[in-house]
Amino acid sequence: MRKKLTKEILEEWLENVRPFAYDGQVADYIPALSKQDPEDLAVSIYYLDGECIHAGKVENCFTLQSISKVIALALALIDNGEDYVFGRVGMEPTGDPFHSIYRLEQHRPSKPLNPMINAGALAVSNMIRGVTPDEKVGRLLSFIHEMTDDHSISFSREVASSEFETAFLNRSLLYYLKQHKVVTGSVEETLDAYTKQCSIELNVRHLSKIGALFANEGKDLHSGRQIIPKHFARICKTFMVTCGMYDASGAFAIKVGIPAKSGVSGGVLGSVNGFGGIAVYGPALDTKGNSVVGLKLIEMLSNRYDLSIF
Ligand SMILES: NC(=O)CC[C@H](N)C(=O)O
Numbered sequence: 001m002r003k004k005l006t007k008e009i010l011e012e013w014l015e016n017v018r019p020f021a022y023d024g025q026v027a028d029y030i031p032a033l034s035k036q037d038p039e040d041l042a043v044s045i046y047y048l049d050g051e052c053i054h055a056g057k058v059e060n061c062f063t064l065q066s067i068s069k070v071i072a073l074a075l076a077l078i079d080n081g082e083d084y085v086f087g088r089v090g091m092e093p094t095g096d097p098f099h100s101i102y103r104l105e106q107h108r109p110s111k112p113l114n115p116m117i118n119a120g121a122l123a124v125s126n127m128i129r130g131v132t133p134d135e136k137v138g139r140l141l142s143f144i145h146e147m148t149d150d151h152s153i154s155f156s157r158e159v160a161s162s163e164f165e166t167a168f169l170n171r172s173l174l175y176y177l178k179q180h181k182v183v184t185g186s187v188e189e190t191l192d193a194y195t196k197q198c199s200i201e202l203n204v205r206h207l208s209k210i211g212a213l214f215a216n217e218g219k220d221l222h223s224g225r226q227i228i229p230k231h232f233a234r235i236c237k238t239f240m241v242t243c244g245m246y247d248a249s250g251a252f253a254i255k256v257g258i259p260a261k262s263g264v265s266g267g268v269l270g271s272v273n274g275f276g277g278i279a280v281y282g283p284a285l286d287t288k289g290n291s292v293v294g295l296k297l298i299e300m301l302s303n304r305y306d307l308s309i310f
Pocket residue numbers: 064065066067098099118163170195198262263264265289
C-alpha cells in the first residue's frame with residue numbers, strides 16, 4: 001500500500017487550487033445547476049483499508065450527472081449481461097462532446113459509440129430492469145445504497161425537473177435511438193428515468209467510497225461482499241480511462257492516468273487499483289465540461305503518489 005496522505009496536506013492542496021475555481025464556469029444549460037457556488041470545494045480519498053480522509057465542504061451534496069453513467073452501466077450489465085448491453089452500445093471513444101448527435105448516423109445498424117456519451121447512456125438507462133421510470137431509478141438508488149451503505153441517498157426533484165424541461169437535445173437523441181430500435185418503450189419515460197438518475201445527490205465521501213469499491217474489484221471494503229462482478233467493475237474502469245472525461249480523455253490519460261468520470265455538476269470520481277477511491281467536487285467547469293479544480297487536484301494527487309496506471 002502506498003503512503004497515506006494526511007488531512008492537513010489535503011486541506012492545504014485544496015486551498016492551493018481554490019483560485020482555479022474562477023478559471024471555469026458553472027453549468028447553466030440545466031438551469032438548476034447554475035445555482036451552484038464555484039467556491040464550494042471538497043475532496044475525499046477512501047483507502048482500500050476503509051480509512052477515509054477528506055477536506056472542504058464534505059457534507060455538501062451535489063448531483064451525479066454523467067458520473068451516474070458508470071454506475072448505471074454496472075447495473076445494466078448485471079441486469080442484462082455483456083452481450084445484450086454491447087449489442088446495443090459500442091466500446092469506442094468518440095473524441096466528440098458528450099451530447100454530440102452526429103456520429104449516430106455514421107454506424108449501421110445505428111449504435112451509440114460508448115456508454116459514457118449521452119446517446120449511449122440514454123440507451124443504458126433504458127436497459128435497467130423495471131417497468132416504470134421510478135422502478136428503474138429505485139433499483140439504481142438501492143444499488144447506490146448498497147455501495148455507500150447510506151440508505152438516505154435520493155435524487156433532487158428540482159434538478160431532475162429542471163433538466164427534464166430543457167433536455168431537447170437528449171430528447172432528439174432518444175427519438176433517433178427509438179427509430180433505430182436501440183431503445184424500447186416511451187421516450188418521455190426513458191428521459192424521466194435518465195434525468196432522475198443524473199440528479200442522484202451524494203457527497204464526496206460517498207463518491208470516494210464508490211471509487212474504492214470499483215478499485216476493490218467490485219467488493220464491499222468492509223464485508224467483502226461482491227456487489228459488482230469483478231469483470232463488470234473492470235469494464236466500467238476501462239470506459240473511465242477511454243471515455244470518462246469526455247473529449248479530454250486522451251490528455252487526461254497522459255497527464256493523470258487514473259480511471260475517472262466527471263459530471264457537469266463539477267464532481268469527479270476516480271478509482272485506482274491498489275490505492276482506493278478519489279472524489280472531488282468543484283462546480284466550475286472548463287470548456288469540455290470537466291471540473292477545473294477537480295482536474296487540478298487529481299493531477300496533483302497522481303503526480304505526488306505516482307498513481308498513473310500506465
Ligand atoms: N456531462 C454530463 O454530466 C451530462 C449529464 C446531463 N444530465 C446531460 O445529459 O446533459
